[in-house]
Amino acid sequence: MYQFFVEENQLTGDTIAILGSDVNHIKNVLRMKGGERVRVSVRDMEARSFFGHIEAITEEEVIVRIEKEDTMGTELSNHIYLFQGLPKADKMELIIQKAVELGVYEIVPVAMKNCVVKLDAKKADSKIKRWQAISESAAKQSKRTIIPKIELPMNWKEAMKIAKELDVVLVPYENARGMDATREIMQKIENGQSIGIFVGPEGGFSPEEIEGIAPKKKTEDNADRLLVNAHRISLGRRILRTETAGLATLSMLVFCLDE
Secondary structure (H helix, E strand, O other): OOEEEOOHEEEOOEEEOOOOOOOOHHHHHOOOOOOOEEEEEEEOOOOEEEEEEEEEEEOOOOEEHHHHHHHHOOOOOEEEEEEOOOOOOOOHHHHHHHHHHOOEEEEEEOOOOOOOOOOOOHHHHHHHOOOHHHHHHHHHHHOOOOOOOOOOOHHHHHHHHHOOOOEEEEEOOOOOOOOHHHHHHHOOOOOOOOEEEEEEEOOOOOHHOOOOOOOOOOOOOOHHHHOOOEEEOOOOOOOOOHHHHHHHHHHHHHHHHHO
C-alpha cells in the first residue's frame, strides 16, 4: 500500500484530495487505478493518518475516499532528535534516509570542531532542500505518519541550547562504559520522553566538546555548564563510522521503546 502526504486543507469530510507532483506519480509512474487502497497522512495534523481507496483520478487531483483512520499509527511515543556532526561527501543523505526509516523525529546537522565539511549559507540552503526531499521520500517508503524535519546546520552552542531542553541525551563514545551500562540507561527511558543523540563527525568529538556534553565526572565546578541529562554510552567493542553510530543507537532505542 502506497503512502502519501497532504496538507490539512486537502481533507474535506470523508475525502482527501491529493494534489501536485503526487498526481503525476500516481497516474504515470505507479499507474494506479480507481479502487486501489492508499494510506494518507495529514502534515498539519501530527500523527494522524487515514486508510482509503482512490475514488477518482483527474488531470489535477486524485480523490481518496476515507475508509477509516489509522489509530495504531507508526510513530514512537518518544521524539528522538539526531544531532549529527557534518560528515564528508554524501554520507548525510544515507544517514537521513535510514534515520527516518528508524523513527527519528528531527535531524540537526551540527558543525563541530573536527568536521571537515564547511557549509556556507548558500550551500546550506541547497543542501537542506535536498535533505528534506530525502526525508519525505523515506517517510513515504516507511509509512511514517510525519515527515521528520531537517534543521539548518548549526554550531555547537546552538545545538547545546536545544539539547538542554530534552529529557535524555545519549552520546555514543568509544571510551564509554560497556554495554551493560548502555542497557541500563536505555531501559530507564520512559515513554513520551524526548531523546537527543549526539554523533561526532569522522574526526570524532574534540576533547572540549565531549567534556562539555558528557564529562567523565560531574563536579560543582562544571555543573552549571553541562548537560545534566547527558549520558555517554557504548555501542559495543568495535569502533563505528559516523554514518553507523547514530543508526545503531536508533535501532537500540526502537528495540527498547517501540510497542
